[in-house]
Amino acid sequence: MLNNLAERILRSEKSAVARGISLVENESRQAGELLKLLYKNTGKAYLIGITGPPGAGKSTITNSLTKLLREKGFKVGIICVDPTSPFTGGALLGDRIRMQEIGNDKDVFIRSMATRGSLGGLSKKAKEASEILDASGKDFVIMETVGVGQSELDIAQTADTTIVVLVPESGDAVQTMKAGLMEIGDIFVINKADREGSDTLGVALRTMLHLKMTKQSDRQVPVIKTVASKNKGIDELLDLIMMHKKYLEANGKLILKRKENLLKQINELVNNRLENKFWTSEKKSTLSSKLDEISSREVTPYDFVDELFRNVN
């Protein structure tokens, strides 16, 4: 049954890929087995992370970039990680319609992963979904993440090339720096560059990236302008991605980067399993029966956790 699913994923059947990602998303027991079967067929896709503040036009860039990759004959998988609110229920209609257009292509697979409910393990799940797309023969997997928080940054960082998308209105560059985006970008895009302020932002970004370079890297991080809605600058963006790919491959950095990501992945697998193993139904009921006492400060949460651990083993 799982062998059959794995084979169908390797043959790139859309319904099988969708099923595989659902297993991952639902943290099904079968997911681990499926990933084991597929693992030796992974590592071929090149992972592109796209992140940046809300409203920067990441979806539009993903869309234009995908079209261009398709024109060049590459197969593309897309994972949109979306901290969607429960009451709006999913991706925005506009994005969805835009995406549907490319999604009809048999060599493009798009999947949204929302943070609905439990957030734990989202970057684990996104990584595992990318492995399924990788095994299904996609040449490029794009991970698009909304927001500039740590979980989104974590996901973007599992990519081989991380693109940070900003807009002239993203606030002064200093604020961008504060949000931790400066560290993770391999390529910076100033989108909606036909708006006022794009030159100022460009100069500020370059200055800061130059400072960074002299400190810790042998590669100048490029900054380019795009107007993704008009398809402007997308060719140049793809050229920069390809240059970064070559740079990583030429000096063994790609292997190193992927090893670091592997370490993170193993850590998350371990944490996930530890947590599931620890919270037996017995411990859960101890917690609910003691919560009032902790809440009224008769028992401290620190002593309570000590107690939980005394009963382990």
Add this chain to the structure above:
Amino acid sequence: MLNNLAERILRSEKSAVARGISLVENESRQAGELLKLLYKNTGKAYLIGITGPPGAGKSTITNSLTKLLREKGFKVGIICVDPTSPFTGGALLGDRIRMQEIGNDKDVFIRSMATRGSLGGLSKKAKEASEILDASGKDFVIMETVGVGQSELDIAQTADTTIVVLVPESGDAVQTMKAGLMEIGDIFVINKADREGSDTLGVALRTMLHLKMTKQSDRQVPVIKTVASKNKGIDELLDLIMMHKKYLEANGKLILKRKENLLKQINELVNNRLENKFWTSEKKSTLSSKLDEISSREVTPYDFVDELFRNVN
């Protein structure tokens, strides 16, 4: 020694409070013991979370709000959670200078907690720091978080009242929704409201919040305009905070909310401890010796993790 430190914290000595938070921040063994000693003296401070996208003016609002709380005779603790980049090294100079002014007041305590290096447990640490400030007799503890990612949202949500700060340029309200901010705000602030677009944003926010209310709440979430740099609207903001406080206290919701936060806190304490316990030096060295095989896809990370767990107990 720790008893002495605890007593000095209860007497609100700044140097002791600083030392206590450092223990928490460095995950010292003594931190847990200190928090146990202080726990029965906590639960008195009212926690205010302030979050929103970079550049929205959160620091300025924190600053103005603190001054106003001081005028009314309240003691204030401030924790700024700042995903600062390693190469810029800390808070922005402007923020720092502004903050220094209020920080000289003996009844104000300000502490920045950066996400430098390991990010795990940041919300655990921030929560523990707020307990120390609480025990030291602060009437209000403000937790200011930069960014709109999940870790920042988690921190903001440990507060009793969560304030989401936006600016007219925050992008259309739809994008805000996408960033998951709509769920967590008890009060929405449109700061820099003298700029163009604040009315449009206000209407859009109110419409969405109204939708939300009809679905799941008995309270209309207020939206107000401020110009924090000119101290405009800060009185109204404090009134809204006090109204929300009364609302929570009147119908038992505060106790319920704090119980939920307690559950999260216990979860984080457990995860932290599980992780530290699991990664013995033996397991760490197994990992480094096997990493190459996993990286070259001879062994899958899933089988490797299975193996690690077989050796547990």
